[in-house]
Amino acid sequence: MKTDKLAYLWLQEIPEGFFSLIGRNKSDAARYAFKSVELKETSFRIDGVFVPETDDLTYFVEIQFQRDNAFYARLFAQILIYLKQFGGCRWRAVVIYPDRSAEPQSLVGYEELLDTRLVQRVYLNELPSLAQLDADVGIFKLAIEPDPLAMKAAKSLLERAPERLNFIERVLFYKFKNLTRKEILNMLSIREEFEEELKKTRAYQEILEEGRETGIQEGIQEGIQQGEKKGKLATVPLLRELGLSDETIAARLELPIDDVKKV
Numbered sequence: 001m002k003t004d005k006l007a008y009l010w011l012q013e014i015p016e017g018f019f020s021l022i023g024r025n026k027s028d029a030a031r032y033a034f035k036s037v038e039l040k041e042t043s044f045r046i047d048g049v050f051v052p053e054t055d056d057l058t059y060f061v062e063i064q065f066q067r068d069n070a071f072y073a074r075l076f077a078q079i080l081i082y083l084k085q086f087g088g089c090r091w092r093a094v095v096i097y098p099d100r101s102a103e104p105q106s107l108v109g110y111e112e113l114l115d116t117r118l119v120q121r122v123y124l125n126e127l128p129s130l131a132q133l134d135a136d137v138g139i140f141k142l143a144i145e146p147d148p149l150a151m152k153a154a155k156s157l158l159e160r161a162p163e164r165l166n167f168i169e170r171v172l173f174y175k176f177k178n179l180t181r182k183e184i185l186n187m188l189s190i191r192e193e194f195e196e197e198l199k200k201t202r203a204y205q206e207i208l209e210e211g212r213e214t215g216i217q218e219g220i221q222e223g224i225q226q227g228e229k230k231g232k233l234a235t236v237p238l239l240r241e242l243g244l245s246d247e248t249i250a251a252r253l254e255l256p257i258d259d260v261k262k263v
Helices: 003-013 015-021 026-031 071-086 135-144 147-160 162-175 181-187 190-199 201-207 213-234 238-241 247-252 257-261
Strands: 032-038 045-050 058-062 091-097 119-123
Touching: 003 015, 003 045, 003 058, 003 162, 015 026, 015 032, 026 032, 032 201, 045 135, 045 238, 058 071, 058 257, 119 162, 135 147, 135 162, 147 247, 162 181, 181 190, 181 247, 213 238, 238 247
Parallel strands: 058 091, 091 119
Antiparallel strands: 032 045, 045 058
16 A cells, blocks of 8 residues: 555544644544545645635645655645635645655755744654554554554554554555455454454353353354455455455455455
8 A cells, every 4th residue: 555545544534633643632623524626727636635614724734755855846836726726715734754854855945934834744753652642643653663563553552442443454554565464463463352252252151051162163263254254355445446456455365366356
């Protein structure tokens, strides 16, 4: 998964994380509509714009993981064209970098703008540790976490925000392109936790007491396998959107190609 696609999904699916990152209340996200805006007078497209539904700032969001020395020229040109095309508004540009090395080398011509409240620059590596960050911000910072620490950090984030499992998986797919979904879930201890919770249920205990433990164990194993397959198949449309072929998806998810093609 390319970083820009991952960033767009984060802004679109977890806007609360963005507002927490820039120092606003997470609840403010509910008062904004997130849009991808095409500027008709040029070939430019602004991928991340938070447009307020009430009288508030419009946020132009750019996430730059690679250095582009023409970046600021393009950013401010896009913003001014947007203001001309859609009318004036109070605005702020938010630029998110992995670190300072990704920022353009020369800031000549833009220093005054960058020093005003019109621009907010965020360097992910300078944020507090993941344990100290709001979970929705930490999930995106996970993308720059060193590989040896990433899986442990992901497990910690999952404990704090289990409802974000799908996005945490996506970040790990981005970081560990050689791992399958099954391997990632195993490393996150998802399967083991599921089995342990199942064993605590009253139904399991009652059948276990009747001396049918062997049958239950086989049933649990079959159920888990079926559940894993269903979960894998549910990710197929998303992986297609990211540009993966059916053959690649089948190999990554360890599924028969015919099952993938049926989705």
